[in-house]
Amino acid sequence: MDEHKHYPIDSAGRAVESNVPIVNADISVDSARSHVLAGMSRFETINYVYVTDAGGNLVGVLSIKELFRADKAKKISEIMKKDVIRVHPYSDQERAVVLSLRRSIKAVPVVDHDGKFLGVIPSDRVLSILHSEHIEDLLHVVGVQKSLHEVQSLGTESAYELFRRRIPWLLIGLIAGVLAAWLIRSFQFILEQELLLAAFIPAIVYLSDAVGNQTQVLFIRNLTFQELFKMSSYAWREVRIGALTAATLAVIFSAIGGAISGSREIAATLGITLVFSILAAMGVAMFVPWLLLKFNQDPALASGPFSTALRDISSLFIYFTVASLVLKSLS
Incomplete structure (x- = not known):
């Protein structure tokens, strides 16, 4: 042969x-x-x-x-x-x-x-x-889009080859961290006006990532059966799920945030931010794996760091933008 x-x-x-x-x-x-x-x-x-x-x-x-x-x-x-x-x-x-x-x-x-x-x-x-x-x-x-031959080769690849395959996507995460720091610095005037906003940054980022990761895992798995359903119908269903999820978490989070801070401005900021950041996170979770698959990249390997970076930056941007608008309108 x-x-x-x-x-x-x-x-x-x-x-x-x-x-x-x-x-x-x-x-x-x-x-x-x-x-x-x-x-x-x-x-x-x-x-x-x-x-x-x-x-x-x-x-x-x-x-x-x-x-x-x-x-x-x-x-x-x-x-x-x-x-x-x-x-x-x-x-x-x-x-x-x-x-x-x-x-x-x-x-x-x-x-x-x-x-x-x-x-x-x-x-x-x-x-x-x-x-x-x-x-x-x-x-x-389980979300692995590579062929059996490619999967079997992973066990025999050298440490350098595995390093070469992983490091580009991790560097994207590093760049995203630097951009997030720059973004926070750009909205420094908001933090100076209301320092307590900084305390809720981890929660905003975590909730967006949690919902996004959940959506992404299910979406990558369902890409295997994309012949069985229309992608537009699937996306519309996820939008409705996202809206219900965002509304539920936003009500709870704004109530807790308002109770902790004693500020209606912060409560409103947390609720509005969570709605938009969760919807954005779900959009990223579906769009990035689909795009990578179109370019013959493994979504299970590449979309994790890339999607996380996009979600974190978008969540921070939405948070500080909403905070600046709410504080300006209610002050």
């Missing part, structure tokens, strides 16, 4: 076995039997005999049983099946598995775009692909 390694890792061409019985359509059944028996020890699979023309194009197929039951004087062209199930080498391996199961065939022929016979995907390889696809589906359920 070394000659097929130039095909993509998950393509049908990568799984091709070329060492199979191949005969010409014009020879007799007796000659075909002799050819199969002579090569019995070297063939990798002998479920079927594949029939090609002078140019190597696949024109028919017959089973070993059909070959040895037929009249030996007949030509292969008289007994072969001309309507042959086939896949192209760049087709996904899963397509070959589906054809094998639906058509009850033990090996799936692979031909190029000119019809030239390249070989078959044998039954043992079909079972191996089916097993791999099932594992990938289970990985997708």
Whole structure:
């Protein structure tokens, strides 16, 4: 199979076995039997005999049983099946598995775009692909969007390679922390006017991150089943959930904040901030994984640090903007 390694890792061409019985359509059944028996020890699979023309194009197929039951004087062209199930080498391996199961065939022929016979995907390889696809589906359920091959390679990657994959997203978190510090400094005049606002910064950021992380985990998992529902309907449902969640938490948080601070301005600020920051956090939690998946990035690896950074900055910006407006209007 070394000659097929130039095909993509998950393509049908990568799984091709070329060492199979191949005969010409014009020879007799007796000659075909002799050819199969002579090569019995070297063939990798002998479920079927594949029939090609002078140019190597696949024109028919017959089973070993059909070959040895037929009249030996007949030509292969008289007994072969001309309507042959086939896949192209760049087709996904899963397509070959589906054809094998639906058509009850033990090996799936692979031909190029000119019809030239390249070989078959044998039954043992079909079972191996089916097993791999099932594992990938289970990985997708828990939010891992990588292929099985990519997941298996994680165990053999060097420390430097893992460092190289992780550090860019962590640097984003570091930059976000610096931006958050700059943002707080920019609203220093608000803190000077009402110092108690600083005491609620951890709670605002935590609640936004908690709701955002919850939404993000569920959304990444549900990306696996996006064929089963409309994304717009899913997003609208999440907006309604977010509105109910934000309203509930905002009422409770503003009441507690008002009781602690004894200030209606702070109570109003906390309630309004929490509504908008939670809705923003949920929006980020759905948009970032979807965008990363579109660019073939693993949302489970990349969206965590990136989304957290966006949520933290947006929550702080909303908090101080609302505080400045509320204090200005109620003062």
